[in-house]
Amino acid sequence: MKPKLISMEHPGHERFKEFFQPSRSLSEEEIRQYVEEAAEEAFRIENLLLDSPLDSDAVEGYASANYDFDKKKPFDDFDTFLQKIRAGQGSKKLRLNRRKTIWNRMAAVAAVALVALVSILILRPSAPTDADLFAQNYEFYSSGFPTFRGAAARLSESLDPQLSQAMEAYEEKDFEKSAANFDLVLKSKPSNLPALFYDGLSNLETVATDKAIVLFEQVKNLGQRYSEEASWYLILSYLKKGDEKQAQTLLEDYLKSGYHFNHGKALKLQKKLKSIAKE
């Protein structure tokens, strides 16, 4: 049976139409009023922000930058823009290229320094200790979790709040806090892969190596996402612990498995461990 129809004049109908009505984008003045909490049409604006990521991100950008709307527009007016186009100019490219040149120089200097450092490490007479090998091979594994406010907040909306707090702490290198938060996540979700893996990394950083080993083994045994990375950090955990033999065994398995994560490093580490074993 069809439900009773409501008339087109029913206020609910109009309100719903308004709710779903596409709206033009916000002007700079409207953004200003909204950011400065003086907007008269908050409903229209906030309704638009739900649907238009362009407007939503822009408002968030102006708000987070505490942007001064009174100053001169920082970007070109259209006439200037057009003149630049006709003159074949591109400010960003120029600027980025300039930056690139600076970066290239810095990278070259860094590369020379790195080569020198590696040479010293290779040529030095005494065999490296496990701690040396750990230090040479360990690198912070960035999760890519955005630490700046807007993106972190948006990402947090789609994640378990405890997990996002832990990820944020991890990315900010507050490893004690991240380890504690990951532990809390694992209490309710013991198989949560990101929590297991990053908890392992956090514990490795806080020198709780045994716990890190247990966590990496769990991730490795689950055989899914992060298993390659966990296998690599498991090797490093044993090196850190001073159990060179176990590290070597795991490293052999790692290379046989055809894992790609830090493959080059793994090969070099294998050579070093073998040469140490010979000595």
Next chain:
Amino acid sequence: MESLPGLSDEQLVARFSETGKPAYFGELYARYAHLAFGVGLKYLKDEEDSRDLVSEVFKTLFKKLPQANVQSFRSYLYAYTRNECMAILRQRKVKFEHHSYLRKQENYCDDFMENEEFLRLFDTGPSLETIVKEAIQQLSEDQRICIQLFFYGKKSYREIANMTRYSEKQVKSFLQNGKRNLRILLKDGVKKYSY
């Protein structure tokens, strides 16, 4: 020349593509340059980089727009601007490996287009109070509360946050997801009762 402010974005794109007259593009620039700048502020956290971003994005659009198959200029501009931001962030060695985050953004990007499609459907027949009520009841509690306060009560994000235990960001998220779900539910409901 016809009155440019009266033309829709897509009409401006079409006229610019046909005639190559910069005035059409200029109107789009006037409507959107400040928004692209705001997106830059959000992601790049730097005014100078955001200024360069606006210049670069519009420069590319100026060249590519006549050949591009643009259905919604606003969505196209957002996608292009955000991609540029990501490229710049990658240059800064900031990694964005969380695909869930990007996926969420991409889904979010489609909503604007879906609204128009949905409204066309909505206009084909009278609204059904029952369908609306049923649809709202099917939302999760968080989404239902926020949608009712926003839609019926016309409360702002902040007012809803003050009235509930949610943060403003949660309110916005519940509203975004609630509105998306409601659109799907209502579309199904209208179709169901149309036959």
